Amino acid sequence: MSPVERLKTLLDTDRLAVAGALVAGVATTESLVDATGIERRRVLEALAALGASGLVEVSESGHRLDVETLRSIAADLVDPDLPMDPAIGFGMTDEEREVLSRYFEGRTLTSVPTSRAKRLIVLERLALEFDIGKHYAEREVNSILGGFNPDWSTLRRHLVDEGLLDRDHHVYWRSGGRVAGVYRG
Numbered sequence: 402m403s404p405v406e407r408l409k410t411l412l413d414t415d416r417l418a419v420a421g422a423l424v425a426g427v428a429t430t431e432s433l434v435d436a437t438g439i440e441r442r443r444v445l446e447a448l449a450a451l452g453a454s455g456l457v458e459v460s461e462s463g464h465r466l467d468v469e470t471l472r473s474i475a476a477d478l479v480d481p482d483l484p485m486d487p488a489i490g491f492g493m494t495d496e497e498r499e500v501l502s503r504y505f506e507g508r509t510l511t512s513v514p515t516s517r518a519k520r521l522i523v524l525e526r527l528a529l530e531f532d533i534g535k536h537y538a539e540r541e542v543n544s545i546l547g548g549f550n551p552d553w554s555t556l557r558r559h560l561v562d563e564g565l566l567d568r569d570h571h572v573y574w575r576s577g578g579r580v581a582g583v584y585r586g
Contacts, residue, residue, distance in 0.1 A: 402454060404477040407470075410454040415439055419447040420456065423466035433464065483507050492529060492579065497522045510550040513559070521563060527556060528565040528578035539571040 411417050415437075422428060422436040433444050448464055451457035455470045485505040490498035500522045504510055510527075514520040530545050531537065537545075539557075546553035546560075557573075560566040567576040 404474040407454045407456065407474055408478075410450055410456060413447065413450070415443050416447040416450055419444055420451060420466060423457065423464060427460065427463045427465045429463040489526060493522070493526060497526075501526055508549065510556075513550070513552075513555065520559065524556075524559055524563055524565055525578045528560060528575060531566065531573075531575040533575050533580070535574065537573045539568075539573065542566070542573045 411420055418437040418439060419433055422433050425436075428436065430441065430444060430448070433439075433448075434441050437444065439447070448457060448459075452459065456467055458465050458467050483506040485498075485502045486508045489501055489505050489508060493501060500514075500519050504512060504514060504519075504523055510523065514523055527546065527549065531542075542557055543553045546556045550556060557566070561568055561573075563577070565575065565577040566573050568574075
C-alpha cells in the first residue's frame with residue numbers, strides 16, 4: 402500500500418475520530434466508543450481499516466496509534482528535490498538563478514550561503530521583496546523575510562549590513578539592489 406493510500410484511510414470521519422482518540426494513548430474498544438460517541442460496530446470497522454493500513458496496532462492492553470508508521474509515511478512523502486519556484490529567479494541572470502536554485506526549495510530559503518558572493522545573490526533576490534521608497538515597520542520586514550526562512554533576524558541583519566536595507570528606529574526601507582527585471586550590466 403502506498404503512503405498516499407495509507408493516509409487516505411484517514412479520510413473517513415469514523416476512522417479519523419478513532420485515530421484522533423488514539424493520539425492520547427492506548428485505548429480499548431469500549432473507551433474508543435465512549436471517547437468518540439461512535440457505535441461499537443463502526444469503531445470496530447474503523448479499527449480494522451486503520452489496522453490494515455498499518456496505522457493502528459493491537460496489543461493486550463488495547464489499540465495504539467503507530468506513530469512510527471505515520472513518521473515513515475511523512476518521510477516517504479517528502480520531496481527532497483522540490484525545485485526552486487520560478488518567481489524566485491525573476492529579474493536575475495542565468496548564473497544567479499543557478500546559485501539561487503541551490504539555496505531555495507520552492508519559495509523556502511533552505512540555508513544562507515557562507516560564501517559572500519553567493520550570499521549577496523540571495524540577499525539581492527530578497528531585497529526585491531521590498532518596494533523602493535516604502536518604509537516598513539520591523540514586524541513587516543520580519544514577516545516578509547519569515548516567508549522565506551524562519552531565521553528572519555539573520556536575513557534582516559545581512560540585508561542591512563550589505564546596504565540593501567537601511568534602518569532608523571525600527572523603520573526599514575530599501576536602499577540598494579536592483580529593480581525587478583533589470584539586469585546589472
